[in-house]
Amino acid sequence: MIAALATPSSLHDGELTLLPLDSGIPALLVAASYDDEITRWTQVPQGMTLLDAGLVVAGWAGNERVVRLQVCLPELSPAGLVTVWINARDKAEVGYWLLEAARGHGVARRALAMLCDWTFASSDIDELELTTLPGNTASEKVAAACGFDDAGFIELDVKGERRSLRLWLRARDEEKRSAAGQRASVGT
Ligand SMILES: CC(C)(COP(=O)(O)OP(=O)(O)OC[C@H]1O[C@@H](n2cnc3c(N)ncnc32)[C@H](O)[C@@H]1OP(=O)(O)O)[C@@H](O)C(=O)NCCC(=O)NCCS
Numbered sequence: 001m002i003a004a005l006a007t008p009s010s011l012h013d014g015e016l017t018l019l020p021l022d023s024g025i026p027a028l029l030v031a032a033s034y035d036d037e038i039t040r041w042t043q044v045p046q047g048m049t050l051l052d053a054g055l056v057v058a059g060w061a062g063n064e065r066v067v068r069l070q071v072c073l074p075e076l077s078p079a080g081l082v083t084v085w086i087n088a089r090d091k092a093e094v095g096y097w098l099l100e101a102a103r104g105h106g107v108a109r110r111a112l113a114m115l116c117d118w119t120f121a122s123s124d125i126d127e128l129e130l131t132t133l134p135g136n137t138a139s140e141k142v143a144a145a146c147g148f149d150d151a152g153f154i155e156l157d158v159k160g161e162r163r164s165l166r167l168w169l170r171a172r173d174e175e176k177r178s179a180a181g182q183r184a185s186v187g188t
Contacts, residue, residue, distance in 0.1 A: 035100060149169055153166060
């Protein structure tokens with residue numbers, strides 16, 4: 001059973017930064033709720049007000065089973081969110097979305113790669129899940145580019161509707177796991 005996830009202060013890969021949530025998050029969520037691609041493919045509801053978004057964000061506080069990080073690029077306001085959480089099946093799952101201004105430049109795969117590397121490095125989690133709705137080709141490409149393997153279909157609720165989603169799995173890097181195992185066995 002996975003108990004809790006720690007939140008990093010920030011993650012960088014040179015140009016891209018993943019930052020913890022701040023007071024700008026409700027506005028980012030409102031923008032996402034008016035982005036047809038985001039509301040089509042994710043759980044983000046359509047047409048939120050700032051008050052709606054503020055209430056949603058307030059409800060996120062104190063949940064140690066979810067880490068949300070905003071995706072920041074130079075010269076752009078925060079442009080998206082990446083999330084890792086412990087899902088209802090007690091598995092670690094990742095998700096992501098970007099506002100239109102940040103899409104189409106390979107940002108999601110870099111942000112997701114950082115999130116996955118950090119999750120494996122900072123926890124005992126051995127496997128990450130990701131789900132995509134059928135037809136979300138851009139997200140499928142991001143998943144595959146980040147080392148996730150197609151694991152078939154899974155039935156889940158999406159905005160109150162039972163849907164069949166493609167399940168993707170990425171195991172902890174085997175070389176790192178065996179190196180960690182060797183270190184652990186040297187220490188015992
Ligand atoms: C999915 C998403 C995060 C991808 O982010 P991105 O940084 O724009 O992705 P990339 O620029 O790396 O593009 C990924 C690939 O999809 C392709 N692509 C982009 N938009 C596409 C579209 N509408 N249809 C088909 N392919 C598309 C790109 O050409 C690229 O292909 P390549 O790997 O062969 O070069 C972004 O499109 C998004 O936020 N979409 C709405 C929310 C969403 O779907 N979230 C994921 C839910 S599972």
